[in-house]
Amino acid sequence: MTKVDRRILKTQEALKKAVIELMSEKKFDDITIQELSDKANVSRGTIYLHYLDKYDLLDKLIETHINELREMCKAAADMDFIDGSLIWTEYFDQNYTFFSMMLTSKGAPYFRNRFLDFLVEEFQDEVDITKGINEGLNKDVVVRFVASAYVGVVEYWFTNDRPFPHHVLAEQLGTLLERICN
Template sequence: MAKVDRRIVRTQEAIKKAFLELMSEKNFDSITIQDISDRANINRATVYLHYLDKFDLLDKIMEEHIYNMGNLCELDADMDWIGSTVHCMEYLESNYLFFSTMLTSEGAPYFRSRFVEHNIEEFKKDVDITKGKNLGQSEDVVVEFVANAYVGVVEWWLKNGMPYPPREMAEKVGELLERNL
């Protein structure tokens, strides 16, 4: 496996941080590559060395966070909904700037739909409409309901400055997921 150059990682992190800070301050459409490079204290050409444009930068950041959440929050045989949700809420807390910017502002309105879609795919793995409380239900309806409810609760939690600590929030949300899946 090739060794990653730490300078490249530091530069990319500076670019992402600058971009997210700018998105929390102003509309995505008004952010320029020059704004990003000024905030990151790097040359404009350096941003282009790593990203095609601000749309590519936004896509890469979103994909990175969705991928990370998918890995951290994946429900496995050793974990219940509450345990899985603890990992998710802790990740949301540690990446508050990103998620609060994406979900609570008008910075990137299509992030919400991508986030919902990701959750739909994850919840599909756990829905069983052949028995129990969801017997006879439409899988699509159950999954849409749960994914949109989950994202809505996350939005509420972030908009309100995370009024419950991650573990307590995870317990509340995990219990709701157990009731509905």
């Protein structure tokens, strides 16, 4: 595996931070490459060395977080829903600026759909429609319901500026998931 130059990582981090900061000020579609280069203190050409355009930059930023969540799911495979949710909510809390912008801003409306699709994929194996309260229900409907509810609660938490600590959110989400998915 090749080692990535620290300067490249530093530039990419500066650009990711710049796009989030600019999104807190204006809609994503209104952000220019020049504004990104000014905010990140890099040339316009440097941006194009790393990304096709601002949409590619945002897409890569979103993909980074989705991949982190995916890895956390793998690590939490043997945990109960409360402990698994704690890992996620801690990550949400640590990356508050990103998730808050993506879930409460009009700047990146497609993030919500990417997040929802990711959760639908993750909950596929968790929902059992052969017994319990889900018996006889359509699996796609139950999975979509669970994923949509999860996104909605997380949005609520960010929109209301984290009205309670992330571990309380984890406990509530985990308890609800255990009721629906077991």
